[in-house]
Amino acid sequence: MSANNRRTIVILIADDDAEDRMLVKEALDESRLKNHVQFVENGEELLDYLHNRGKFADKEKFPTPGLILLDLNMPKKDGREALKEIKSDDFLRVIPVVVLTTSKAEEDILRTYDLGVSSFITKPVTFASLVDVMKTLSKYWFEIVELPKP
Template identity: 45%
Template structure:
Protein backbone atom coordinates (compact mmCIF):
# COMPACT_ATOMS: atom_id res chain seq x y z
CA UNK A 1 0.00 0.00 0.00
CA UNK A 2 1.52 3.14 -1.21
CA UNK A 3 0.18 5.25 1.63
CA UNK A 4 2.01 3.10 4.12
CA UNK A 5 5.16 3.25 1.96
CA UNK A 6 7.20 5.85 3.82
CA UNK A 7 7.38 6.15 7.59
CA UNK A 8 10.15 8.59 8.32
CA UNK A 9 11.86 11.41 6.45
CA UNK A 10 15.18 12.13 8.19
CA UNK A 11 16.66 15.50 7.28
CA UNK A 12 20.25 15.42 8.56
CA UNK A 13 23.40 16.91 7.05
CA UNK A 14 25.80 15.05 9.37
CA UNK A 15 26.27 11.54 8.04
CA UNK A 16 27.49 10.33 11.45
CA UNK A 17 24.32 11.57 13.12
CA UNK A 18 22.27 10.08 10.28
CA UNK A 19 23.93 6.68 10.72
CA UNK A 20 23.57 6.83 14.53
CA UNK A 21 19.90 7.75 14.14
CA UNK A 22 19.35 4.85 11.74
CA UNK A 23 21.20 2.56 14.15
CA UNK A 24 19.03 3.69 17.02
CA UNK A 25 15.93 2.92 14.97
CA UNK A 26 17.25 -0.48 13.84
CA UNK A 27 14.96 -2.48 16.08
CA UNK A 28 11.83 -0.49 15.33
CA UNK A 29 11.12 -2.26 12.00
CA UNK A 30 11.13 1.00 10.15
CA UNK A 31 14.59 0.72 8.64
CA UNK A 32 13.27 0.11 5.14
CA UNK A 33 10.95 3.07 5.21
CA UNK A 34 13.36 5.76 6.38
CA UNK A 35 14.53 8.17 3.77
CA UNK A 36 17.51 10.37 4.49
CA UNK A 37 18.09 13.73 2.82
CA UNK A 38 21.10 15.89 3.65
CA UNK A 39 19.85 19.45 3.28
CA UNK A 40 16.76 21.63 3.48
CA UNK A 41 16.41 22.12 -0.28
CA UNK A 42 16.45 18.38 -0.86
CA UNK A 43 13.90 17.92 1.89
CA UNK A 44 11.55 20.40 0.19
CA UNK A 45 12.14 18.73 -3.19
CA UNK A 46 11.27 15.40 -1.60
CA UNK A 47 8.13 16.72 0.09
CA UNK A 48 6.84 18.61 -2.93
CA UNK A 49 8.00 16.00 -5.47
CA UNK A 50 10.08 18.51 -7.33
CA UNK A 51 13.61 18.50 -8.71
CA UNK A 52 15.27 15.12 -8.47
CA UNK A 53 12.21 13.80 -6.58
CA UNK A 54 9.72 14.76 -9.28
CA UNK A 55 9.03 11.12 -10.03
CA UNK A 56 9.26 9.56 -6.58
CA UNK A 57 6.87 6.77 -5.67
CA UNK A 58 5.05 6.49 -3.43
CA UNK A 59 4.35 10.21 -3.67
CA UNK A 60 2.63 10.70 -0.31
CA UNK A 61 4.14 12.54 2.63
CA UNK A 62 5.96 10.62 5.36
CA UNK A 63 4.36 9.73 8.69
CA UNK A 64 6.86 11.77 10.60
CA UNK A 65 9.68 14.15 9.71
CA UNK A 66 12.84 14.22 11.84
CA UNK A 67 14.35 17.60 11.08
CA UNK A 68 17.77 18.97 12.01
CA UNK A 69 17.84 22.69 12.72
CA UNK A 70 21.10 23.70 11.15
CA UNK A 71 21.14 22.61 7.53
CA UNK A 72 22.93 23.70 4.38
CA UNK A 73 21.06 25.75 1.73
CA UNK A 74 17.63 25.92 3.39
CA UNK A 75 17.76 25.68 7.18
CA UNK A 76 15.50 23.62 9.39
CA UNK A 77 13.28 26.52 10.48
CA UNK A 78 12.57 27.46 6.87
CA UNK A 79 11.69 23.86 6.04
CA UNK A 80 9.44 23.78 9.11
CA UNK A 81 7.73 27.01 8.10
CA UNK A 82 7.15 25.72 4.59
CA UNK A 83 5.62 22.49 5.92
CA UNK A 84 3.38 24.19 8.47
CA UNK A 85 2.24 26.82 5.97
CA UNK A 86 1.10 24.15 3.56
CA UNK A 87 -2.39 22.79 4.27
CA UNK A 88 -1.42 19.48 2.62
CA UNK A 89 1.58 18.92 4.87
CA UNK A 90 0.50 20.71 8.00
CA UNK A 91 -0.75 17.56 9.69
CA UNK A 92 2.56 15.70 9.23
CA UNK A 93 4.28 15.64 12.62
CA UNK A 94 7.66 17.38 12.60
CA UNK A 95 10.19 16.52 15.30
CA UNK A 96 13.13 18.87 15.64
CA UNK A 97 16.17 16.73 16.30
CA UNK A 98 19.02 19.06 16.98
CA UNK A 99 22.07 19.84 19.06
CA UNK A 100 20.92 23.36 19.82
CA UNK A 101 19.80 24.05 23.35
CA UNK A 102 19.30 27.73 22.57
CA UNK A 103 16.04 29.01 23.91
CA UNK A 104 15.50 31.21 20.85
CA UNK A 105 15.63 28.13 18.56
CA UNK A 106 13.17 26.28 20.79
CA UNK A 107 10.85 29.28 20.82
CA UNK A 108 11.12 29.85 17.06
CA UNK A 109 10.36 26.20 16.37
CA UNK A 110 7.28 26.15 18.57
CA UNK A 111 6.09 29.43 17.09
CA UNK A 112 6.22 27.81 13.65
CA UNK A 113 4.21 24.85 14.92
CA UNK A 114 6.77 22.13 15.59
CA UNK A 115 5.28 19.02 17.19
CA UNK A 116 8.27 18.09 19.28
CA UNK A 117 11.73 19.42 20.04
CA UNK A 118 14.48 16.99 21.04
CA UNK A 119 18.02 18.01 21.98
CA UNK A 120 20.36 15.26 20.84
CA UNK A 121 22.38 14.10 23.83
CA UNK A 122 26.12 13.53 23.41
CA UNK A 123 25.92 10.28 25.32
CA UNK A 124 24.95 7.58 22.84
CA UNK A 125 22.82 5.59 25.26
CA UNK A 126 20.69 8.66 25.98
CA UNK A 127 20.65 9.51 22.27
CA UNK A 128 19.43 6.05 21.39
CA UNK A 129 16.70 6.24 24.03
CA UNK A 130 15.57 9.64 22.77
CA UNK A 131 15.39 8.57 19.12
CA UNK A 132 13.61 5.35 19.93
CA UNK A 133 11.06 7.02 22.18
CA UNK A 134 10.31 9.68 19.59
CA UNK A 135 10.06 7.12 16.77
CA UNK A 136 7.84 4.82 18.82
CA UNK A 137 5.62 7.65 19.88
CA UNK A 138 5.03 9.30 16.51
CA UNK A 139 4.87 6.10 14.46
CA UNK A 140 2.89 3.79 16.70
CA UNK A 141 1.24 5.72 19.54
CA UNK A 142 0.22 8.90 17.79
CA UNK A 143 -2.96 8.75 15.77
CA UNK A 144 -2.79 11.09 12.78
CA UNK A 145 -5.90 12.50 11.07
CA UNK A 146 -7.25 10.71 8.02
CA UNK A 147 -5.28 11.92 5.06
CA UNK A 148 -6.47 15.17 3.44
CA UNK A 149 -9.03 15.93 6.07
CA UNK A 150 -6.85 18.62 7.52
CA UNK A 151 -6.84 21.93 5.67
CA UNK A 152 -10.44 21.74 4.54
CA UNK A 153 -9.92 23.95 1.49
CA UNK A 154 -6.84 22.43 -0.11
CA UNK A 155 -5.15 24.95 -2.36
CA UNK A 156 -1.75 24.62 -3.95
CA UNK A 157 0.62 27.26 -2.70
CA UNK A 158 2.74 29.13 -5.22
CA UNK A 159 2.54 26.36 -7.80
CA UNK A 160 4.46 23.99 -5.56
CA UNK A 161 1.51 22.05 -4.34
CA UNK A 162 2.24 18.99 -2.31
CA UNK A 163 1.78 15.98 -4.40
CA UNK A 164 -1.33 14.15 -3.48
CA UNK A 165 -1.22 10.54 -2.56
CA UNK A 166 -3.97 9.53 -4.93
CA UNK A 167 -3.17 11.58 -8.01
CA UNK A 168 0.09 10.59 -9.53
CA UNK A 169 2.08 13.21 -11.29
CA UNK A 170 1.34 13.25 -15.07
CA UNK A 171 5.02 12.88 -15.77
CA UNK A 172 5.57 10.34 -13.09
CA UNK A 173 4.25 7.22 -14.85
CA UNK A 174 7.60 6.29 -16.32
CA UNK A 175 9.09 4.80 -13.19
Protein backbone atom coordinates (compact mmCIF):
# COMPACT_ATOMS: atom_id res chain seq x y z
CA MET A 1 0.00 0.00 0.00
CA SER A 2 1.47 3.37 -0.92
CA ALA A 3 2.06 6.10 1.63
CA ASN A 4 -0.53 8.13 -0.25
CA ASN A 5 -3.24 5.56 0.42
CA ARG A 6 -2.33 5.33 4.09
CA ARG A 7 -2.91 9.05 4.64
CA THR A 8 -6.45 8.88 3.32
CA ILE A 9 -7.58 6.32 5.90
CA VAL A 10 -9.58 7.92 8.68
CA ILE A 11 -9.34 6.46 12.17
CA LEU A 12 -12.57 6.83 14.10
CA ILE A 13 -12.13 6.64 17.86
CA ALA A 14 -15.18 5.99 20.05
CA ASP A 15 -14.40 6.79 23.68
CA ASP A 16 -16.43 8.74 26.24
CA ASP A 17 -13.45 9.68 28.40
CA ALA A 18 -12.04 13.09 27.35
CA GLU A 19 -8.66 12.39 28.94
CA ASP A 20 -8.38 9.02 27.18
CA ARG A 21 -9.27 10.65 23.84
CA MET A 22 -6.55 13.27 24.39
CA LEU A 23 -3.97 10.63 25.37
CA VAL A 24 -4.79 8.45 22.37
CA LYS A 25 -4.55 11.49 20.06
CA GLU A 26 -1.18 12.47 21.59
CA ALA A 27 0.05 8.86 21.35
CA LEU A 28 -0.97 8.76 17.67
CA ASP A 29 0.81 12.09 17.07
CA GLU A 30 3.88 10.79 18.90
CA SER A 31 3.89 7.68 16.72
CA ARG A 32 3.98 10.07 13.72
CA LEU A 33 0.78 8.67 12.28
CA LYS A 34 -0.40 10.85 9.40
CA ASN A 35 -3.96 9.53 9.33
CA HIS A 36 -6.85 11.86 10.02
CA VAL A 37 -8.46 11.06 13.37
CA GLN A 38 -12.12 11.63 14.24
CA PHE A 39 -13.68 11.19 17.69
CA VAL A 40 -17.15 10.24 18.89
CA GLU A 41 -18.15 10.01 22.55
CA ASN A 42 -20.64 7.12 22.66
CA GLY A 43 -22.15 4.31 20.64
CA GLU A 44 -25.04 6.44 19.37
CA GLU A 45 -22.63 9.04 17.99
CA LEU A 46 -20.55 6.24 16.49
CA LEU A 47 -23.51 4.89 14.53
CA ASP A 48 -24.67 8.40 13.56
CA TYR A 49 -21.15 9.05 12.21
CA LEU A 50 -21.05 5.75 10.30
CA HIS A 51 -24.49 6.41 8.76
CA ASN A 52 -23.78 10.16 8.24
CA ARG A 53 -26.76 11.20 10.32
CA GLY A 54 -27.40 14.39 12.30
CA LYS A 55 -24.26 16.45 12.98
CA PHE A 56 -22.24 13.91 10.96
CA ALA A 57 -24.31 14.33 7.76
CA ASP A 58 -21.44 15.91 5.77
CA LYS A 59 -19.80 12.92 4.06
CA GLU A 60 -16.80 15.06 3.00
CA LYS A 61 -16.13 16.12 6.58
CA PHE A 62 -17.02 12.72 8.10
CA PRO A 63 -15.87 10.06 5.61
CA THR A 64 -16.21 6.34 6.21
CA PRO A 65 -13.35 5.32 8.49
CA GLY A 66 -10.79 2.71 7.53
CA LEU A 67 -10.40 1.66 11.16
CA ILE A 68 -12.50 2.05 14.32
CA LEU A 69 -10.93 2.10 17.79
CA LEU A 70 -13.74 1.22 20.15
CA ASP A 71 -14.08 1.59 23.90
CA LEU A 72 -16.58 -0.87 25.38
CA ASN A 73 -17.83 1.10 28.37
CA MET A 74 -19.64 4.18 27.05
CA PRO A 75 -22.95 5.88 27.89
CA LYS A 76 -26.15 5.83 25.78
CA LYS A 77 -25.06 2.85 23.68
CA ASP A 78 -22.02 0.93 24.82
CA GLY A 79 -19.32 -0.46 22.57
CA ARG A 80 -20.73 -3.98 22.68
CA GLU A 81 -24.12 -2.85 21.34
CA ALA A 82 -22.51 -0.60 18.72
CA LEU A 83 -20.20 -3.43 17.61
CA LYS A 84 -23.17 -5.76 17.19
CA GLU A 85 -24.93 -3.20 14.96
CA ILE A 86 -21.79 -2.49 12.91
CA LYS A 87 -21.09 -6.16 12.27
CA SER A 88 -24.70 -6.89 11.31
CA ASP A 89 -24.67 -4.12 8.66
CA ASP A 90 -23.56 -5.29 5.19
CA PHE A 91 -21.83 -1.98 4.38
CA LEU A 92 -20.18 -1.35 7.77
CA ARG A 93 -19.13 -4.89 8.64
CA VAL A 94 -15.96 -4.68 6.47
CA ILE A 95 -14.53 -1.86 8.60
CA PRO A 96 -11.95 -3.32 10.99
CA VAL A 97 -12.82 -2.65 14.62
CA VAL A 98 -10.15 -2.73 17.31
CA VAL A 99 -11.42 -2.75 20.88
CA LEU A 100 -9.27 -0.46 23.04
CA THR A 101 -10.67 -0.67 26.55
CA THR A 102 -9.87 -0.86 30.23
CA SER A 103 -11.84 -4.11 30.45
CA LYS A 104 -9.87 -7.30 30.94
CA ALA A 105 -13.00 -9.41 31.39
CA GLU A 106 -12.69 -12.76 29.64
CA GLU A 107 -16.39 -12.50 28.76
CA ASP A 108 -15.78 -9.19 26.92
CA ILE A 109 -12.85 -10.67 25.04
CA LEU A 110 -14.82 -13.75 23.94
CA ARG A 111 -18.00 -11.81 23.17
CA THR A 112 -16.35 -9.12 21.08
CA TYR A 113 -14.40 -11.65 19.00
CA ASP A 114 -17.64 -13.58 18.57
CA LEU A 115 -19.25 -10.37 17.28
CA GLY A 116 -16.45 -9.95 14.74
CA VAL A 117 -13.93 -7.56 16.33
CA SER A 118 -10.52 -7.57 14.61
CA SER A 119 -8.43 -7.14 17.77
CA PHE A 120 -8.92 -6.67 21.50
CA ILE A 121 -6.42 -4.45 23.32
CA THR A 122 -6.46 -3.54 26.99
CA LYS A 123 -5.56 0.14 27.39
CA PRO A 124 -2.02 0.45 28.70
CA VAL A 125 -1.56 2.19 32.04
CA THR A 126 1.32 4.49 31.06
CA PHE A 127 1.51 7.02 28.25
CA ALA A 128 4.79 5.49 27.00
CA SER A 129 3.07 2.11 26.71
CA LEU A 130 0.13 3.72 24.91
CA VAL A 131 2.53 5.29 22.40
CA ASP A 132 4.12 1.85 21.84
CA VAL A 133 0.68 0.31 21.27
CA MET A 134 -0.28 3.08 18.81
CA LYS A 135 3.01 2.67 16.91
CA THR A 136 2.48 -1.08 16.65
CA LEU A 137 -1.19 -0.64 15.77
CA SER A 138 -0.45 1.91 13.05
CA LYS A 139 2.39 -0.16 11.60
CA TYR A 140 0.17 -3.23 11.50
CA TRP A 141 -3.01 -1.60 10.14
CA PHE A 142 -1.43 0.96 7.79
CA GLU A 143 1.78 -0.67 6.58
CA ILE A 144 1.26 -4.44 6.76
CA VAL A 145 -2.45 -5.18 6.35
CA GLU A 146 -4.36 -4.56 3.13
CA LEU A 147 -7.57 -2.76 4.08
CA PRO A 148 -10.70 -2.56 1.92
CA LYS A 149 -11.23 0.83 0.29
CA PRO A 150 -13.80 2.84 2.30
